[in-house]
Amino acid sequence: MxxxxxxxxxxxxxxxxxxxxxxxxxxxxxxxxxxxxxxxxxxxxxxxxxxxxxxxxxxxxxxxxxxxxxxxxxxxxxxxxxxxxxxxxxxxxxxxxxxxxxxxxxxxxxxxxxxxxxxxxxxxxxxxxxxxxxxxxxxxxxxxxxxxxxxxxxxxxxxxxxxxxxxxxxxxxxxxxxxxxxxxxxxxxxxxxxxxxxxxxxxxxFNRLSGMRLHFEESRCQHCDLCRHVCPTGLYPPEEIDTAGCIRCMECLKACPHGALQSCATGTSCTERSHA
Amino acid sequence: MDKRFWVLLGLFLLMTAAGLLLGEARFVFANASLICLSCIGIQ
Structure with a gap:
């Protein structure tokens, strides 16, 4: 949706x-x-x-x-x-x-x-x-x-x-x-x-079942690890985004300069964030 | 949308409605309006 x-x-x-x-x-x-x-x-x-x-x-x-x-x-x-x-x-x-x-x-x-x-x-x-x-x-x-x-x-x-x-x-x-x-x-x-x-x-x-989802697009990842450094719960977003430990603070989405972390809804395609 | 999402949404809506019909919201209110001595650390 x-x-x-x-x-x-x-x-x-x-x-x-x-x-x-x-x-x-x-x-x-x-x-x-x-x-x-x-x-x-x-x-x-x-x-x-x-x-x-x-x-x-x-x-x-x-x-x-x-x-x-x-x-x-x-x-x-x-x-x-x-x-x-x-x-x-x-x-x-x-x-x-x-x-x-x-x-x-x-x-x-x-x-x-x-x-x-x-x-x-x-x-x-x-x-x-x-x-x-x-x-x-x-x-x-x-x-x-x-x-x-x-x-x-x-x-x-x-x-x-x-x-x-x-x-x-x-x-x-x-x-x-x-x-x-x-x-x-x-x-x-x-x-x-x-x-x-x-x-x-x-x-x-519920993170894996909810309407609101976050998504990792591997082809865009440059392995800069910026997302790992900003995650307040110490997760590695490329592998652990949307797991039960993710508090969905969106800090990794904001930090990723390549749009590898995206917002999406369950069952639909994901939307890349536009970056200034 | 994922079928599981709709099933869960329907299930929890039903649970909420059933709880409201059974008057649970009033119990929640009464309980939350008391001073919880356990929360304060007295009892």
Missing amino acids: AFFARFTDALARLRRAPVQLTSTLLWNSYFLAPWLKNVPCPGFNCYSCPLAITACPIGTLQHFIIIRRVPLYLLGVLGLIGTLFGRTACGWTCPFGFLQDLLYKVPLPKWRVSNRWAPARYVIFALLVVIIPFIALEPWFCKLCPAGALEAGLPMIALQADLRELTGLLFAVKMVILALFLLWMMVTSRPFCRFVCPLGTIYGP
Whole structure:
């Protein structure tokens, strides 16, 4: 469908940071639309953040598992986002992804971590989001979630004195996890998205099935490796574009001077980006 | 368009509609409107 090719092409022409900033402000604009909390956030954003207007899909999923109900509405909405756009939300609208992009700009020596550890996110998803909440009847991913610690834990403790008295070992553990992730985000690009994020784990498989697709045209590739250097998730786009780890940030499309990386829609021919 | 795309789109539209008819959106709202003590790190 031409729509997806045009949409992808339009995204590839946009600067990502302003879109990410707008999304982050939108998902945390409580005074604009507090009634939107019945809508799952397309990105990773804690619903206990005092300013959040949408529901955290992972927190919601755990609560449905705990009460032994199949979350048809939640899985339907996430499936629709995935079927239409794959992991595009990760690259463009996720507040926690935006935080990682910002922290990686901190001028510190960088630590490249191999993507061979990426399957860890499937284990984390299975254990902390599904199996342990099912058995223990408690949302264990939320208990350890660094996004919750940052967006809910710190502001709520700062705002409500009575909550401060209830903090204990779990809060301390959560703060340590948050601190470790914040440090890791400064030296490794998008570590949470690559190795942990349960929402990215859900969206990932849709990259190969979604209406929106990215494509590598081998005959145009000059093997300059510019795409590899700009990929925030450490992928090698000629071989790994549109795999489950691709967050569809389009940085590789923008960087390729030969038009070897293209936007396209499933079942249709791909559109080469025009280069200035 | 790929047939799988349309099948998935239809499936997830149906799931969303079924969930809405079963009132799940209200449960999501109620749950998300509470302060999640696990998210804060208290309980």
